[in-house]
Amino acid sequence: MSSASTSTSTSVGRVRRRTSRTVSTILSKVGVYAALIVTSLITVFPFFVCLMTSFAPQAQVNAWPPKLIPTSWTLDNYFQLFHRLPIGRQFLNSVIFATGVMVFSLIFDSLAAYALSRLDFKGRNVLLVVLITGMMVPYQALLIPVYKMLASAGLIGNMNMLAMILPRMADVAGIFLLRQFFVSLPRDLDNAARLDGAGEFRVFWSIVLPNAKQGIFTLALFNFMNNWNDLLWPLIMTSKSNDRTLIAGLSLLNGSQGGAIPYGIMMAGAVISAIPLVIIFAFVQRQFVEGIAMTGMKG
Helix, strand or coil: CHHHHHHHHHHHHHHHHHHHHHHHHHHHHHHHHHHHHHHHHHHHHHHHHHHHHHCCCHHHHCCCCCCCCCCCCCCHHHHHHHHHCCHHHHHHHHHHHHHHHHHHHHHHHHHHHHHHHHCCCCCHHHHHHHHHHHCCCCHHHHHHHHHHHHHHCCCCCCCHHHHHHHHHCCCHHHHHHHHHHHHCCCCHHHHHHHHCCCCHHHHHHHHHHHHHHHHHHHHHHHHHHHHHCCCHHHHHHCCCHHHCCHHHHHHCCCCCCCCCCCHHHHHHHHHHHHHHHHHHHHHHHHHHHHHHHHCCCCC
16 A cells, blocks of 8 residues: 555656646746746837828828827828928938948958958958947947048048948948858868869858858847947038938928928838838848857857
8 A cells, every 4th residue: 555655646746847837938938038028019010000001181180189190090190291201212312321321331341250250371460450339439429531531532412322322332340241151160160172273262252152041140230230320420411402312301300391390291211211110120030030040150
């Protein structure tokens, strides 16, 4: 009887422990999902408010207390936006500016990152430290010197788009990000290619870049998004409405017509400016997440 009783109590104990672990696992998963849902709602809420405001009449936008969902819907904010600003031209300017910076920075950043991660030369670490130190200087402090350099070269007013792209053809943050990604790749790939007679550019183009697609996608998305949303630099570099980017043009709607600030029109412009970023991220989100996860991992 005692052995049977001991066996029964042992089985009951095992069942209880197993049940306790199961309950703990379920509760932990519920907590994680609840935190993710709350975080997602907090993240999406501003865009939802922006979208709803863009379809609300101006009277409802300025009403108090504010209403989250408009009682009457209108497209007048979008019509007014296209009437007040050359949206098509400014949208094209944003595409050219963001894409141009992205393409050139990918070229120069990847070449510099390859040299700092795969080539052994005297002073490499010192150069890396100098570059990282340069990241500590706020770019606002360099706006006036860079503007004067471009003006002395005759680019201001004549070639505004080239003047906006030129100073951003290389980026220290992009070099560092790709350098950390390249470091994670095994050097055996490089050595095997060199033994087969491949030169450095062939190693860079055929070996390193194809194995660093996630890092390239991550940097491309960062560069495009940051320059698409940039306000200060395009605003300083342009004086005509047709030369401005979309974000710089929208900033001038703030009280530009006198009277109440046209929040509905501004929200309509914000929705239009956000659409390309949402579409791009939907296509490259997997590569972006993988790139962020793998950056800095040693191979």
